[in-house]
Amino acid sequence: MTNKQTLRAGVLGCGEIGRRGHIPGFQAAGIDVVAVCDANLARAQSVAKELHVPRAYADYKELLADPDIDVVSVGLPNFLHAPVSIAALEAGKHVMCEKPFATSAALAEEMIATSQRTGKLLSINQHMRFEGTSRAMREAVVEGRFGKVYLADVRMIRSTGIPGFGSWFTNKDMAGAGALYDIGVHMLDLAMFLLGFPKVGAVRGMLSSALGEQKIGLGGWGIDRGTAGRYDVDDTAIANIALADGGLIRLVVTWAAFGSSEERVTLFGTRGGADRSPDKYGRDTPLRFYQEHNGAMETVIPDTSRYPGAGTSASIASFIAAIRGEGPLMVKPEEALQTTRILELIQQSATQGREIAA
Ligand SMILES: NC(=O)c1ccc[n+]([C@@H]2O[C@H](COP(=O)([O-])OP(=O)(O)OC[C@H]3O[C@@H](n4cnc5c(N)ncnc54)[C@H](O)[C@@H]3O)[C@@H](O)[C@H]2O)c1
Structure with a gap:
C-alpha cells in the first residue's frame, strides 16, 4: 500500500x-x-x-x-x-x-x-466499463435478470470519425489497426465485460478501408494530422464472435459511415434484455431493460445514478484506489489480453476470408 x-x-x-x-x-x-x-x-x-x-x-x-x-x-x-x-x-x-x-x-x-x-x-483505460449504464447492465446479467444472454450486439458508428488523418492513427505500422483498435476495442471490451469474459469458440471478421482511402469521414480528433500522410488502416470493422457457450457477440464499428452516428449496446437474453442507446432514448436515460411481466413485455428505465462518475477520470480514480489497496483492480490486464487475442483473430479472419477457431 x-x-x-x-x-x-x-x-x-x-x-x-x-x-x-x-x-x-x-x-x-x-x-x-x-x-x-x-x-x-x-x-x-x-x-x-x-x-x-x-x-x-x-x-x-x-x-x-x-x-x-x-x-x-x-x-x-x-x-x-x-x-x-x-x-x-x-x-x-x-x-x-x-x-x-x-x-x-x-x-x-x-x-x-x-x-x-x-x-x-x-x-x-477501458473507461466505458465505468459508466452507470455498463455497471447496471453487468449487475443485471450477474443477477440472472435476463436469463441466458445469447447475443451481445455492440456498435459504434461514426460518420466523420477518422482521427488524425495522415498521422500515426492512420499508419498501420504505428497504429496496428484503425477503427478496430480505436473504437472496436472499446465496444469489444464492453461486450466481454458485460458477459463476464466468456470463452471464445471462433471468430469471423471483416475489415474495410474503402472510405478512409477516399478521405471520406475525416474527423477532428488527434493532435497531428495532414492529408499527405499514409492511410493503410481499416475504417470499418465487423465481427461475429462465437462464444463457447453457444452465445454470440456481434461487433460493428466504423469511423466513416454514410449514415448517422450511433453508439449502442443491446443484450438479448432468454428472459429479458437490455438496450443502451443514447441516440434512441436520450442522454439522460439512455438505458432500457425489457422483461416479461404477466405475459407481456415490460419496459424498465433503470436508475443508474448510484454509479457516479464515468470516463477517464473514473478509470484513473479506480486505478489509484487499487494502488492504495482501497479497491479491486477494475480493468485487469488478463482481461485485456483476452480482448487482444480476439482482435488478432478478427484481423486473421479478415485477411484469410474465413472463420478462425480460437
Ligand atoms: N481511452 C480512450 O477513450 C482514448 C481516447 C483517445 C485516445 N486514446 C488512446 O491514447 C493514445 C494516444 O492518443 P491521442 O488521441 O492522445 O493521440 P495524439 O496523436 O493526440 O497524441 C499522441 C502524442 O504522443 C506523442 N508522441 C509520439 N511518439 C512519442 C514518443 N516516442 N515519446 C513521447 N511522446 C511521443 C506525440 O507527439 C503526441 O503529442 C492512443 O493509444 C489512443 O488509442 C484513448
Whole structure:
C-alpha cells in the first residue's frame, strides 16, 4: 500500500488524451502530476504550463528515471504502449496504459509478465466499463435478470470519425489497426465485460478501408494530422464472435459511415434484455431493460445514478484506489489480453476470408 500523501504521477504523451484525460484525471483524484513527457518538447512544455505541471521531458526514459514518480499513464501512439509500459514497470512505476492494450497478444503477455515480476500494477483505460449504464447492465446479467444472454450486439458508428488523418492513427505500422483498435476495442471490451469474459469458440471478421482511402469521414480528433500522410488502416470493422457457450457477440464499428452516428449496446437474453442507446432514448436515460411481466413485455428505465462518475477520470480514480489497496483492480490486464487475442483473430479472419477457431 502506498501512502496517500506521497503518490505522484507522470504522464507520457501530451496529445489529446494526455492533456484532456490523463492530467485532469490524476489531478481530480487528488494526485500531483509532477512531470509530463512528449517527443514534441514544445508541446510538453506548453501543456505543463497550462496544467501546472512542474517538469516537462522529451524522452520518456528521463521521466521514468524520476524517483518522485510512483504511477504513470501511457497516452502514446499504439505501437509504443507495450515497450513504454514495460520500461515503466521495470522502472518501478504502476502503469495505466491506454487502449488498445498492445498491438499483439505476445506483447500483452510480456506486459503482464513484467507487471507480475516487478509487483507493480498494470491497468488499461477501458473507461466505458465505468459508466452507470455498463455497471447496471453487468449487475443485471450477474443477477440472472435476463436469463441466458445469447447475443451481445455492440456498435459504434461514426460518420466523420477518422482521427488524425495522415498521422500515426492512420499508419498501420504505428497504429496496428484503425477503427478496430480505436473504437472496436472499446465496444469489444464492453461486450466481454458485460458477459463476464466468456470463452471464445471462433471468430469471423471483416475489415474495410474503402472510405478512409477516399478521405471520406475525416474527423477532428488527434493532435497531428495532414492529408499527405499514409492511410493503410481499416475504417470499418465487423465481427461475429462465437462464444463457447453457444452465445454470440456481434461487433460493428466504423469511423466513416454514410449514415448517422450511433453508439449502442443491446443484450438479448432468454428472459429479458437490455438496450443502451443514447441516440434512441436520450442522454439522460439512455438505458432500457425489457422483461416479461404477466405475459407481456415490460419496459424498465433503470436508475443508474448510484454509479457516479464515468470516463477517464473514473478509470484513473479506480486505478489509484487499487494502488492504495482501497479497491479491486477494475480493468485487469488478463482481461485485456483476452480482448487482444480476439482482435488478432478478427484481423486473421479478415485477411484469410474465413472463420478462425480460437
Ligand atoms: N481511452 C480512450 O477513450 C482514448 C481516447 C483517445 C485516445 N486514446 C488512446 O491514447 C493514445 C494516444 O492518443 P491521442 O488521441 O492522445 O493521440 P495524439 O496523436 O493526440 O497524441 C499522441 C502524442 O504522443 C506523442 N508522441 C509520439 N511518439 C512519442 C514518443 N516516442 N515519446 C513521447 N511522446 C511521443 C506525440 O507527439 C503526441 O503529442 C492512443 O493509444 C489512443 O488509442 C484513448
